[in-house]
């Protein structure tokens with residue numbers, strides 16, 4: 001089945017925007033920021049690649065967002081898929097500013 005450009009454009013225009021979905025179902029999730037990023041060279045199937053590793057800090061984000069709600073670490077956070085309230089691995093610290101904005105019901 002072929003869809004004409006007009007039908008496709010109409011469907012896209014009627015689709016709810018991501019922003020309106022966020023305001024309706026805003027879920028506070030966590031995302032990780034590498035505090036001291038350190039490049040590590042690796043060999044991947046014979047090709048040299050570089051990954052970045054280092055200690056991490058958890059920030060609060062909306063849904064699977066990549067912008068920390070505290071306003072720091074813009075473009076440097078990686079969504080975890082964990083809800084902000086859920087148990088994180090104990091060695092990952094939480095951002096103090098995000099904690100003030102979104103305190104945990106049962107502090108860990």
Ligand SMILES: [Zn+2]
Nearest residue numbers: 059070095098
């Ligand atoms: Zn934060």
